Amino acid sequence: MRFYGFYNFKSGGTEEITGIANEGLPSSTDVVSQNNNILFNGEFTNLSRVLVHVGLHAFKSDGATSLHKHDLRPYETIILRNIPLQKVQIYVPSGQKIGFHGMGNLTLVENEDERAVALTKTSLGEALHQSPNFDTDVYKNTDITTATTTTLWTPAQNTSIGLYKVIMACASAQTIELRWTDSTGSSGDAIIGLYRFGAEGTFVMDFDTAMLRNPNGQNGLLRATTTTTGVTKINCIGHEIKASQ
Numbered sequence: 427m428r429f430y431g432f433y434n435f436k437s438g439g440t441e442e443i444t445g446i447a448n449e450g451l452p453s454s455t456d457v458v459s460q461n462n463n464i465l466f467n468g469e470f471t472n473l474s475r476v477l478v479h480v481g482l483h484a485f486k487s488d489g490a491t492s493l494h495k496h497d498l499r500p501y502e503t504i505i506l507r508n509i510p511l512q513k514v515q516i517y518v519p520s521g522q523k524i525g526f527h528g529m530g531n532l533t534l535v536e537n538e539d540e541r542a543v544a545l546t547k548t549s550l551g552e553a554l555h556q557s558p559n560f561d562t563d564v565y566k567n568t569d570i571t572t573a574t575t576t577t578l579w580t581p582a583q584n585t586s587i588g589l590y591k592v593i594m595a596c597a598s599a600q601t602i603e604l605r606w607t608d609s610t611g612s613s614g615d616a617i618i619g620l621y622r623f624g625a626e627g628t629f630v631m632d633f634d635t636a637m638l639r640n641p642n643g644q645n646g647l648l649r650a651t652t653t654t655t656g657v658t659k660i661n662c663i664g665h666e667i668k669a670s671q
Contacts, residue, residue, distance in 0.1 A: 427533055427540050430464055435514070435528025440473065442669045443526050445518035452481060452515035459512060459532065462489055465544055466511035468530015469553075472498035474669065475639060476522050480504060481515035499554060506530070507549040523584075523644065523669040566662040570652050577611060578604075578660055579648040585666040586644045588637030592663075594621060595628040598656035609645035616641050637664065644669065 435441060436456050443454045458466055462485035472478050478498050483491045491512050496504055518524050535541040566579045581587050587606075594602055600623045608614035618638070621629055640646035652658055 427535050427544065430532040430534040433458060433466065433468055433528070433530040433532055435470070435526065439529055440525060440527045443516055443518050443524055445520045445522045445524075447520050449517065449520050451517075453518040454516045454526070455513060456515075456528070457513045459510075461534075462510050462512075463535045463541060464510065465508045465533045465535060466530055467507050467509075467533065468528065469503050469505050470498070470514060471503040471527040472501060473525030473527055474522075475500040476519060476524050478519075478524060478526070479517035481517065482506070482509070483512045483515070485510040485512055494550070501555055503553040503555070505549075505551040505553060507551075508533075508544050508547050509550070510545075525669050564662075564664055564666055566664075568650075568660045568662075570650070570658040570660065572655055573653050575611075575649055575651045577647050577649050579662055579664075581645060581647075581666045584644050585668055586642075586646060587640050587648055587664060588667045589633055589639075589648070589662060589664040590637060591633070591661075592631045593628065593659075593661040594630075595659045595661075596623040596656055597626055597658070599623055599625055599654060600656045600658055601653040602658065602660070603651045605649055605651070606640040606642055607647045607649055608642040609647065611647050611649060614642040614646065637667075639667070 445453050470480060480496045480498055482494045482496065486492050498504060516526055535544055568576060568578050570576050579587055602621045604618040606616040648662065650660055
């Protein structure tokens, strides 16, 4: 046996994939090898909060391929050891954009005895990690002095908002409703919470490293509705998440 080379998914390692209209067809396909004597050792990871499906096509002894279709949960990794992998196909829900990562190494077996020994060490496994802890590099500060609905955070194009912390400070009695919306601000309402201040006060919300994320996905807004003209300050700390993260 000898080392044959490294593998990176679609040559880049990390790619953005958008789901096509026909969810029964793969949204992306990458051919790993056309040689059934090349064994793959590596991992494929779903870098999104969307459930995706992975089709693994592996060579059998007669040269035909066998398909294993696997669900990858958010931030889950599938681990392959000594698999004669021909290609990998990614199935993404229609219209969703996700990040996907694949890497590994390729080993060439040079005779049937080597192949037989290597295939006794074939394995397929899973690893489910906590969402990565991105840099807290976005700080939003908003002053509100009217009874109105205010956009607290408009993310950069093609990113979604992840919140670590929200701080609300009121100079007098106030009622605040925080919500996620789509990019228009007129639909996709997902209420985070309703907060009533009987008088001057401050309230802080902290979220873990998985962050609180907009269910509307990319370009969705974070908005607040206030019911009085009391001076209100709302500070948000978080990250603008690309589909590949």
